[in-house]
Amino acid sequence: MRTAVVTIAAHRDTHLRLQLRSLERSTSVPNAHVVVAIGDPAVADVVSAEGSTAAVLWIEHDRGPLPLARARNAGAAAALAAGAELLIFLDVDCIAGPAMIRRYADVARRQCHRSALLCGPVTYLPPPGPGGYDLDHVHEARRPHSARPAPPAGTVVPGADYDLFWSLSFAVTADTWNRIGGFCTDYTGYGGEDTDFAYTAAAAGVGLRWVGGADAFHQYHPVSDPPVEHLRDILVNSRLFERRWGRWPMQGWLRAFEDRGLITYDPAQGYRLRSTDSGHEYEGRAL
Numbered sequence: 001m002r003t004a005v006v007t008i009a010a011h012r013d014t015h016l017r018l019q020l021r022s023l024e025r026s027t028s029v030p031n032a033h034v035v036v037a038i039g040d041p042a043v044a045d046v047v048s049a050e051g052s053t054a055a056v057l058w059i060e061h062d063r064g065p066l067p068l069a070r071a072r073n074a075g076a077a078a079a080l081a082a083g084a085e086l087l088i089f090l091d092v093d094c095i096a097g098p099a100m101i102r103r104y105a106d107v108a109r110r111q112c113h114r115s116a117l118l119c120g121p122v123t124y125l126p127p128p129g130p131g132g133y134d135l136d137h138v139h140e141a142r143r144p145h146s147a148r149p150a151p152p153a154g155t156v157v158p159g160a161d162y163d164l165f166w167s168l169s170f171a172v173t174a175d176t177w178n179r180i181g182g183f184c185t186d187y188t189g190y191g192g193e194d195t196d197f198a199y200t201a202a203a204a205g206v207g208l209r210w211v212g213g214a215d216a217f218h219q220y221h222p223v224s225d226p227p228v229e230h231l232r233d234i235l236v237n238s239r240l241f242e243r244r245w246g247r248w249p250m251q252g253w254l255r256a257f258e259d260r261g262l263i264t265y266d267p268a269q270g271y272r273l274r275s276t277d278s279g280h281e282y283e284g285r286a287l
Contacts, residue, residue, distance in 0.1 A: 001105050004032040004084035006075035007054075009092040010040045010066060014132075015219045020050045022095040022135055028102035032082050036075040038066055055082075065189025065233050069197075072167070073182040080174055087177055090216060091168040094122065095138060097215035099153070104171040104214050107156055115179075116207035117198065118171040119159070120214025121150040127220045138217050151212030159208035163249075165198035169216040179204055184244075189233030192241045195249050226256035235263065235271055242270060 005023060009016050016035070023033060033054035037043035039061030047054050057078050059071050076087050086108050090096060100120060107113045121144035125133065144150035148164050151157045172180070180201045187193035198208070227234070234250060234257075241249045248254060254271055257263045263271050 001085045001109055002032075002083050003028075003030045003086045003088060003101060003105050004034060004079035004082065005030045005088045005090050005096075005101070006034050006036070006072065006079055007090050007092050008036040008038060008068060008071040008075060009043045010038040010061070011042070012092045013042055013046050015093045015221070016043065016046050017050060018095055018133060018135070018219065019090065019092060020047065020052045020054065022097075023101075024052075025098060025135060026096055026101050027098050028105060030088065030101050032079055032084060034075045034078045034082075036071045038068075038071050067185070067188050068190075069183035069187045069193040070185045073185065076177060076182060080177070085174050086171055087174065088171040089167055089169070091218070093219050093221065094168055094216040095125075095133070095135065095219060097139060097213075097217065100169070100214045100216055103153075103211055107209065107211050107214075108171060108173055113156060113207075113209050114173055115176050116209045117165060117176075117201055118209050118211050118214070119148075119165060120169050120171075120211045120216055121145070121148070122166075122168050122216050122218055124218045125220050133219065139215070141217070142215060144215070149210040151210055153213030155212040157210045157212070159210055162198040162202045162208060163195060165194060165201075165208065167194035167197070168218060169214070171211075171214075176201075176206055180206060186240055187237050189237065190227065190230035191234045191253075192237030192249050196241055196244065199245055226253045226260075228257070228260075228262065231257060231262060232273070235273060239270060 035054045036057045038059045044056045047056050088104055104118055123142050123144050149157050183193050183197050264274050265271050
């Protein structure tokens with residue numbers, strides 16, 4: 001089974017560099033790696049400096065919300081054109097565990113899992129020391145995210161909660177990707193497009209599997225909780241999701257924004273942005 005890793009990247013030079021190195025150390029090296037550069041010319045420089053054979057695909061972007069869904073679709077199209085039979089999507093912040101590629105491929109070969117979304121455990125790493133992360137020992141920090149299944153290595157657990165799907169690390173066969181139809185490109189910026197992808201998969205009868213041993217390790221970077229810097233994107237994408245699926249996604253973040261007085265909820269109009277300085281409501285982007 002020909003495997004291809006798809007990574008979308010923008011202004012994450014150090015994280016991309018370590019991901020490239022981790023894939024070189026993999027017990028099963030992917031047949032191809034497509035790195036989609038979203039308006040960031042430094043991506044090609046990093047790939048070249050590492051001596052990587054990854055193909056860099058350029059996506060024009062100047063300002064505004066990042067076109068994450070469009071970039072993933074473009075990367076998948078390039079990988080399929082190169083003959084990929086299994087697409088492995090790996091967030092640029094993630095280091096591939098040594099067995100990740102092999103585990104995804106082994107499970108995808110099995111008839112009972114071939115037509116499912118395959119999701120591996122992800123560990124959020126603490127900040128690195130002065131010397132950065134040591135790829136020889138990063139697996140020792142394995143503590144998979146507690147909100148998602150993390151089966152023992154060598155096992156596969158069927159899932160039914162598609163809200164738990166995330167795009168940090170997952171794999172899908174070419175046939176199943178085409179069956180789902182890719183990510184909805186109406187989403188731009190942060191949040192919602194991966195849950196929409198999972199719901200689209202569920203509507204198409206595509207199963208969900210949690211793959212033990214297909215570990216990835218998310219490199220540390222500062223974040224806000226809730227992510228107030230992405231407030232507008234989350235509101236816009238949440239409204240789009242509600243229109244498509246009849247429910248609000250990312251409810252934990254929406255409630256946290258509401259608790260902080262950043263947004264309000266109206267049963268007739270949904271969530272709306274509230275000015276933090278004057279206290280009056282105003283129209284956000286497409287809200």
